[in-house]
Amino acid sequence: MKIAIQSNSGEHRFDCRERETILHAGLRQGVNLPYECATGTCGTCRARVMSGEYETVWKEAPGAKRLKPEKGDILMCQTHPRSDCSLRVPSQIAASNQPRPAPRRGILRDVKKLTDDVAHFNIDLSEPMSFEAGQFVVVGTRDLTGGRAYSMVNFDPSSAACLDLVLKRKPGGGFSDWLFAGRNGEEVEVFGPLGRAVFRPSEGKDIICIAGGSGIAGMMSILAHAVQVDYFRDHKGAVFFGVRTLKDTFYLDELSKFVQSSHGNLEVVVALSHESSCADCHEKYPALKLATGMVHEVAAKNIADRCENAIAYVAGPPPMVDGALRALMMNGLPVGSIRYDKFS
């Protein structure tokens, strides 16, 4: 099927396969359509269908809340065309210098619990994938409608045959329950890499990471990349990682190793929202500092002298992300230096 898009920056044409979303089709062919979550929650990929037949994957998608379906308004990440379609997209479509995403098949491996409600899993890919640190993939299974976004934890400078991912269990959540049932060997569909909240050493800035729960995933990839290129020889880094209690922490061993190879330039603070008191640093991992409070509040108190010439990465649940964005801006960080993923 042929898709024609009129945007504020001109016209774009591409093909769309059977059962492919318009967003995936465009991105796969290098048309840099607007998106953030790629999974129906943020509304950024809205468009208006001027002609053509289509089918909506997820009618109740929160991102569609303010659209007018009777006028043909759609979310491109939730729409399968049923014929040639002509669309209008109310924004600019700029060229991209990121790796083009593509669909791949994958096999789930090594599903293991890290805490009561956090699980690590690997996906062995049918074809290796190059991605930037901080990017994510959309994972689908034949048992569930719609994809779920997960950020890569690992970083591979060439291309990765296997993705390391981490999931924080959402009570009653479709993919959460599915994965926690133990799914080693199960086949999944993977679309990626996606996401613009990426780390590029050539930017040469100090880095600030503020993560709530599994929001630490992309930060791990960023830190892995930074350590691989010895970035902390010349730049400073600060990571604020929020969980509820000490029992809910994970990746401390890895974080501690990052600190140890940072020439003293990386600080990691684990913020505990549901502990009333704690030691200054972790008993087993003394390289990691501890603090009590919500992670964005802990970060707010500690970033005043870190924002000059810094780039900040923020990921986690939306209220935490909004709190962190506020803290960063209050400390003078311009929006162009803030990159975020909202996990809703």
Added chain:
Amino acid sequence: MSWTKICDASDVSANSVKKVDVNGISVLVVNYGSGFRVIPPLCPHMEEPLEESGIVARCTLTCSKHLWCWNMQTLEMQGETEKPLKVYESKEENGAILANIENELTYEFEDEGGADDDDFFK
């Protein structure tokens, strides 16, 4: 001309916003430190209530939803913002914020009776 008192300047602390209803019209008062602005209460991007999503810092109003932002002094769009902010004419007099509210300012999210679809691009 209908200059109306919106609130006292002291009701809105520096770097914050406050939603006020004046004669059935909701407006948002923005105190950006060195001055005030009176604007419609919704983000022109996707109608997010700026009372909750608006962050004021360094003379800039940013909507935390997708980070559209505007310089409050010059009203210049910043970063990837694609729509200008509408503002009511306003002034500060004897500690009060006044705005000239002729008609309610809205963005073209709604298009009652319009046969053309151009609202989508406005």
